[in-house]
Amino acid sequence: MIHLQNISYAYRKSRPVLTDVHLDVKPGHIYGLLGENGAGKSTLLKSLAGLVFPQQGEISVMGYQPAHRTPEFLSQLFFIPEEFTLPPVRLSRYLDTYTPFYRDFDRGLFNQLLTDFDIGHDVHLEELSFGQKKKVFIAFGLATKTRLLLMDEPTNGLDIPSKSQFRKILATALTEDRCFIISTHQVRDLDNLIDELIILGNQRIVLAASVEQICQRLAFKSVKEMTDNMLYAEQTLTGVHAILPNTDAEETRIDIELFFKAVALKGPQITQIFTPAIPHHEQHV
Structure with missing residues (x-):
């Protein structure tokens, strides 16, 4: 289209x-x-x-x-x-x-x-x-x-x-x-x-992906404390909202706001997870 x-x-x-x-x-x-x-x-x-x-x-x-x-x-x-x-x-x-x-x-x-x-x-x-x-x-x-x-x-x-x-x-x-x-x-x-x-x-599309692709590769969780395997996390009054590698094929619901902050602040650490599926010059979504 x-x-x-x-x-x-x-x-x-x-x-x-x-x-x-x-x-x-x-x-x-x-x-x-x-x-x-x-x-x-x-x-x-x-x-x-x-x-x-x-x-x-x-x-x-x-x-x-x-x-x-x-x-x-x-x-x-x-x-x-x-x-x-x-x-x-x-x-x-x-x-x-x-x-x-x-x-x-x-x-x-x-x-x-x-x-x-x-x-x-x-x-x-x-x-x-x-x-x-x-x-x-x-x-x-x-x-x-x-x-x-x-x-x-x-x-x-x-x-x-x-x-x-x-x-x-x-x-x-x-x-x-x-x-x-x-x-x-x-x-x-x-x-x-x-x-x-x-x-x-940075004047470019840094990531283009479906919610399904994102949830296949990442897990969005609310936990009690920080751990070393978190890609991005925010401390809240009720615990920690975190993004982790989805190594166990878990089904979690995306937190788009949290994901956007992770991409904005962590940059390549997050986007490189999607690079094999979405090459830099061929973003197909």
């Missing part, structure tokens, strides 16, 4: 954001795009949407070159940025204006999502809070039924009940021919949804 080869991007020559990025993304999955502030997550999403243009490399998204932004391409992609504005019109006017661009838009699904999010069906967009506007925009994006849905910090601005509703909605919306890529710092909001991880660091 998505193929990136040798992608490099810089806002100016002295400030590279992405350098020699390679990646393949397949449909039927929810990808978590993680990285520290300034790692290039938003730039990568904008590159996929054709909103910024890499200075080097090739991008193919659903067989299209995003930079061309053809109607056929745009009708099968929806991007929910972290910051957005909605026009000061009634929702019905908004729908009449924008739904024709998406041939598979499902008004019945959109109305159901509004009900799930506790939003009126013909509100005036200018009167909504930021969190309510985000719910409308998320509902619209899901109702387009585009093959690719890009989301940058989608849970920012949502209250706890809305975050729970968002997780339920997203889980039911995924199909085998759709792909969702979510850039987030709020990892715990999406812990149970993400089945593929892409981690950016």
Whole structure:
């Protein structure tokens, strides 16, 4: 569905954001795009949407070159940025204006999502809070039924009940021919949804792997005290949250936040565990 080869991007020559990025993304999955502030997550999403243009490399998204932004391409992609504005019109006017661009838009699904999010069906967009506007925009994006849905910090601005509703909605919306890529710092909001991880660091993809691959190689445990075989550990009031080599083929549940911290702080000590399965220049996820 998505193929990136040798992608490099810089806002100016002295400030590279992405350098020699390679990646393949397949449909039927929810990808978590993680990285520290300034790692290039938003730039990568904008590159996929054709909103910024890499200075080097090739991008193919659903067989299209995003930079061309053809109607056929745009009708099968929806991007929910972290910051957005909605026009000061009634929702019905908004729908009449924008739904024709998406041939598979499902008004019945959109109305159901509004009900799930506790939003009126013909509100005036200018009167909504930021969190309510985000719910409308998320509902619209899901109702387009585009093959690719890009989301940058989608849970920012949502209250706890809305975050729970968002997780339920997203889980039911995924199909085998759709792909969702979510850039987030709020990892715990999406812990149970993400089945593929892409981690950016030092202007590159430092790790791309499925949750299944990670849990085959690593064990995530809560124990009473530190031991020498821990790859990464954090002391808490109740004990130690640790990542260990999964030498006994145990089935443990991934702690994505803990894993991201381990990759960020331990670097090659963690990523080299996946190197045989995921060569540096051939990250297939």
